[in-house]
Amino acid sequence: MDISSILQGGYHHPLARTWQSKRQLTKSMLMYPIFITDEPDASVEIASLPGQRRWGINKLEGFLAPLVKQGLQSVILFGVPLKCEKDMRGTPADDPAGPVILAIKKIREHFPTVYIACDVCLCEYTDHGHCGLLNTDGSIDNSPSVDRIAQVAVNYAKAGAHCVAPSDMMDGRIKGIKRGLIDAKLGNKCTLMSYSAKFASCMYGPFRDAAGSAPSFGDRKCYQLPPAAKGLARRAIQRDTAEGADIIMVKPALPYLDVISDAAELAPDHPLACYQVSGEFAMIHAGAAAGVYDLRTMAFESVDSMIRAGATLILTYFTPEFLTWLDD
Ligand code: PBG
Numbered sequence: 326m327d328i329s330s331i332l333q334g335g336y337h338h339p340l341a342r343t344w345q346s347k348r349q350l351t352k353s354m355l356m357y358p359i360f361i362t363d364e365p366d367a368s369v370e371i372a373s374l375p376g377q378r379r380w381g382i383n384k385l386e387g388f389l390a391p392l393v394k395q396g397l398q399s400v401i402l403f404g405v406p407l408k409c410e411k412d413m414r415g416t417p418a419d420d421p422a423g424p425v426i427l428a429i430k431k432i433r434e435h436f437p438t439v440y441i442a443c444d445v446c447l448c449e450y451t452d453h454g455h456c457g458l459l460n461t462d463g464s465i466d467n468s469p470s471v472d473r474i475a476q477v478a479v480n481y482a483k484a485g486a487h488c489v490a491p492s493d494m495m496d497g498r499i500k501g502i503k504r505g506l507i508d509a510k511l512g513n514k515c516t517l518m519s520y521s522a523k524f525a526s527c528m529y530g531p532f533r534d535a536a537g538s539a540p541s542f543g544d545r546k547c548y549q550l551p552p553a554a555k556g557l558a559r560r561a562i563q564r565d566t567a568e569g570a571d572i573i574m575v576k577p578a579l580p581y582l583d584v585i586s587d588a589a590e591l592a593p594d595h596p597l598a599c600y601q602v603s604g605e606f607a608m609i610h611a612g613a614a615a616g617v618y619d620l621r622t623m624a625f626e627s628v629d630s631m632i633r634a635g636a637t638l639i640l641t642y643f644t645p646e647f648l649t650w651l652d653d
């Protein structure tokens with residue numbers, strides 16, 4: 326055998342295998358998505374998301390304390406309003422007595438080291454379930470949608486969110502939110518993480534069950550990207566960096582590793598997030614339950630692939646498990 330044919334000597338030992346990756350998963354790369362409802366004492370299992378619950382504001386401290394002790398450093402909050410009056414402009418989104426704003430304050434008070442991101446969208450709060458405001462014919466009315474989304478983002482930042490993350494996919498919302506943050510004198514106190522390349526995926530199903538945010542008519546294809554649209558994703562990433570995004574995100578993650586890799590090339594000077602979405606999480610659980618693979622091995626393999634593609638921040642429902650596994 327020729328000398329140059331031999332690679333195995335370089336990775337025969339478990340430690341040497343770890344040296345073959347440019348970066349490895351650490352606890353600080355994990356952001357945990359959590360669902361907060363307006364039932365203050367709720368702790369309700371979400372059937373389609375194994376191990377995940379809808380939490381009431383009074384249960385947050387007890388739920389988060391052991392995770393923070395294990396090294397949880399950041400969360401992203403999703404509001405799940407069950408009792409509020411939804412309307413066409415998503416008024417309950419930034420209700421000062423609503424679950425998201427109360428949760429921001431509660432977490433800051435009890436866990437001052439935890440970095441709090443807030444998903445910003447209207448679909449959980451509009452009566453029609455779409456992510457923006459609509460014209461009378463049911464199409465998206467872009468400009469008032471951007472204004473309303475920016476207003477919600479600024480109100481989350483005012484309440485103490487360290488990061489606002491718009492997931493709505495309205496054109497121009499990054500510029501609108503950045504302007505709003507600057508005008509509110511929060512430009513240097515709040516990170517703007519853009520769901521830049523968010524695809525119209527079938528993998529958000531369990532999330533929509535959990536958050537009650539499925540649209541009442543139509544779908545989201547006129548604002549979320551077509552799954553095969555590599556060029557549009559690249560343009561959205563470049564646009565959002567130009568409009569002032571501090572972090573770029575690709576979502577879903579595992580089926581879009583090439584887009585993560587493109588984002589790493591197009592925005593090399595930004596942190597790069599990817600969202601291992603509800604359907605990916607449910608799929609990994611279902612495969613493990615069916616005996617296809619070991620849950621932990623597959624969870625690591627999926628996230629290691631995202632890191633290899635270029636991600637520096639991972640939003641994942643596996644965060645509590647990873648905090649335990651990374652200690653082993
Ligand atoms: C709301 C939103 C969705 C997700 C995050 N924010 C659902 C959607 O756009 O339909 C999906 C997250 C997941 O599936 O885990 N705009």
Ligand code: ZN
Pocket residue numbers: 446447448449455456492493
């Ligand atoms: Zn939405």
